[in-house]
Amino acid sequence: xxxxxxxxxxxxxxxxxxxxxxxxxxxxxxxxxxxxxxxxxxxxxxxxxxxxxxxxxxxxxxxxxxxxxxxxxxxxxxxxxxxxxxxxxxxxxxxxxxxxxxxxxxxxxxxxxxxxxxxxxxxxxxxxxxxxxxxxxxxxxxxxxxxxxxxxxxxxxxxxxxxxxxxxxxxxxxxxxxxxxxxxxxxxxxxxxxxxxxxxxxxxxxxxxxxxxxxxxxxxxxxxxxxxxxxxxxxxxxxxxxxxxxxxxxxxxxxxxxxxxxxxxxxxxxxxxxxxxxxxxxxxxxxxxxxxxxxx
Amino acid sequence: xxxxxxxxxxxxxxxxxxxxxxxxxxxxxxxxxxxxxxxxxxxxxxxxxxxxxxxxxxxxxxxxxxxxxxxxxxxxxxxxxxxxxxxxxxxxxxxxxxxxxxxxxxxxxxxxxxxxxxxxxxxxxxxxxxxxxxxxxxxxxxxxxxxxxxxxxxxxxxxxxxxxxxxxxxxxxxxxxxxxxxxxxxxxxxxxxxxxxxxxxxxxxxxxxxxxxxxxxxxxxxxxxxxxxxxxxxxxxxxxxxxxxxxxx
Numbered sequence: 001x002x003x004x005x006x007x008x009x010x011x012x013x014x015x016x017x018x019x020x021x022x023x024x025x026x027x028x029x030x031x032x033x034x035x036x037x038x039x040x041x042x043x044x045x046x047x048x049x050x051x052x053x054x055x056x057x058x059x060x061x062x063x064x065x066x067x068x069x070x071x072x073x074x075x076x077x078x079x080x081x082x083x084x085x086x087x088x089x090x091x092x093x094x095x096x097x098x099x100x101x102x103x104x105x106x107x108x109x110x111x112x113x114x115x116x117x118x119x120x121x122x123x124x125x126x127x128x129x130x131x132x133x134x135x136x137x138x139x140x141x142x143x144x145x146x147x148x149x150x151x152x153x154x155x156x157x158x159x160x161x162x163x164x165x166x167x168x169x170x171x172x173x174x175x176x177x178x179x180x181x182x183x184x185x186x187x188x189x190x191x192x193x194x195x196x197x198x199x200x201x202x203x204x205x206x207x208x209x210x211x212x213x214x215x216x217x218x219x220x221x222x223x224x225x226x227x228x229x230x231x232x233x234x235x236x237x238x239x240x241x242x243x244x245x246x247x248x249x250x251x252x253x254x255x256x257x258x259x260x261x262x263x264x265x266x267x268x269x270x271x272x273x274x275x276x277x278x279x280x281x282x283x284x285x286x287x288x289x290x291x292x293x294x295x296x
Numbered sequence: 297x298x299x300x301x302x303x304x305x306x307x308x309x310x311x312x313x314x315x316x317x318x319x320x321x322x323x324x325x326x327x328x329x330x331x332x333x334x335x336x337x338x339x340x341x342x343x344x345x346x347x348x349x350x351x352x353x354x355x356x357x358x359x360x361x362x363x364x365x366x367x368x369x370x371x372x373x374x375x376x377x378x379x380x381x382x383x384x385x386x387x388x389x390x391x392x393x394x395x396x397x398x399x400x401x402x403x404x405x406x407x408x409x410x411x412x413x414x415x416x417x418x419x420x421x422x423x424x425x426x427x428x429x430x431x432x433x434x435x436x437x438x439x440x441x442x443x444x445x446x447x448x449x450x451x452x453x454x455x456x457x458x459x460x461x462x463x464x465x466x467x468x469x470x471x472x473x474x475x476x477x478x479x480x481x482x483x484x485x486x487x488x489x490x491x492x493x494x495x496x497x498x499x500x501x502x503x504x505x506x507x508x509x510x511x512x513x514x515x516x517x518x519x520x521x522x523x524x525x526x527x528x529x530x531x532x533x534x535x536x537x538x539x540x541x542x543x544x545x
Contacts, residue, residue, distance in 0.1 A: 078416055078417055087412070096408065096412055127421070127461060128420045128425070130424070131458035132448060133448070134416060136447075153460075183356035183357055186371060186372075
């Protein structure tokens with residue numbers, strides 16, 4: 001008997017992922033605040049000419065960096081924060097100069113928008129938004145009345161469909177099965193299911209059987225290969241955001257990022273050192289290592 | 297000699313008590329404190345008069361009093377818990393008005409704000425689904441304003457205007473600041489002074505409030521911590537005195 005045929009190998013480089021993106025697209029970015037952000041893919045995006053993006057994100061430094069580089073036409077979010085640093089300086093500056101259009105929605109509205117998209121529904125009802133200025137600043141939002149006896153009125157949260165999703169996980173296999181090992185899945189599975197194409201970067205690509213070796217529970221397998229287009233191995237690919245248990249947030253580096261982001265001259269220097277247009281992920285990691293040695 | 301050295305409660309410690317009291321009688325629900333003083337208050341309540349409260353580690357796990365993990369609460373389940381109503385959150389506010397409308401999004405015109413802040417976060421869903429109290433460590437007319445620039449947390453007048461599905465689960469049990477405790481137990485559901493912290497006068501509160509506050513004839517002092525509570529705050533709940541970084545004593 002011959003062996004069954006292999007499923008497709010979806011491994012690619014960050015550059016190949018970005019090569020599949022184009023200006024004007026709607027891009028969803030997984031993670032939450034400064035937690036498990038696909039930063040290596042964002043850095044690759046910054047080195048490309050892709051711009052005029054609609055970005056959907058529970059925002060952290062992914063939004064900050066794209067905003068600073070002028071790549072965002074519209075942002076869909078409930079917040080942008082670095083967690084241990086409450087306000088993201090690049091995001092603040094961009095908003096205060098009116099750099100892009102904003103769809104500001106509540107955290108739960110955002111989640112139900114992802115669920116609607118993943119379930120191919122035009123909207124889902126949610127008890128959030130009415131009574132708040134979310135309705136004033138998003139005049140396109142509609143409400144829906146329960147067809148049952150209660151007759152209650154809810155926001156009809158539109159599906160957050162996206163052309164592409166970028167997420168970062170702890171492990172994945174070459175087929176696109178992605179695994180989180182930290183305490184929170186965030187919404188990365190929904191991002192992948194809400195997108196026409198999803199790209200998963202991970203700390204390490206392993207053989208499929210290794211994913212559940214030892215006592216690792218199958219429910220850590222957050223993202224399934226049918227919803228994944230490409231897999232990228234990027235050790236430290238969430239840096240400087242957290243990717244526990246592989247690594248915590250790099251707090252000293254985030255502090256340096258936030259300080260530089262708040263000062264245009266310092267930012268030019270920071271960007272030249274860590275995010276050169278002709279750089280790559282390997283160069284970034286080396287630059288960060290050197291920076292840490294200098295701090296000792 | 298300062299209050300800490302003499303054994304009397306500091307202002308920050310009074311604030312911890314005032315925050316803890318928000319969760320009294322809440323039963324078996326999640327206490328979600330935002331800020332160091334509310335976090336100390338929630339833990340104190342859990343350790344004393346509200347033993348059924350659930351608390352998180354600030355990430356995705358529910359933890360007992362000895363930090364033992366007792367449950368899993370990632371963001372998606374946390375948001376479901378909000379709409380299920382079994383939670384009482386104490387949020388911050390960059391601005392709050394007399395009906396309890398709260399702003400944490402931005403200052404100035406939303407289109408191009410003078411100061412971009414956090415964004416609406418979960419304030420809209422919180423206020424329509426579970427009890428929301430507020431903690432304001434620096435009581436001033438810039439925070440207690442006539443009208444907020446962006447309604448994130450829904451106040452009583454806004455909920456009423458939005459209709460029955462907005463008012464159904466809407467509740468703002470209390471507002472705690474570094475000067476006093478407030479509620480909305482007035483005929484039009486506007487803010488009322490409940491108590492002033494020891495050392496604070498009613499006039500001081502009035503001056504620091506940018507709208508007309510309802511003030512009863514008799515305003516008591518916020519209750520002092522018991523010796524046992526004070527020991528818990530200092531030795532167990534907040535030995536690093538993070539409370540002092542929020543409230544100047």
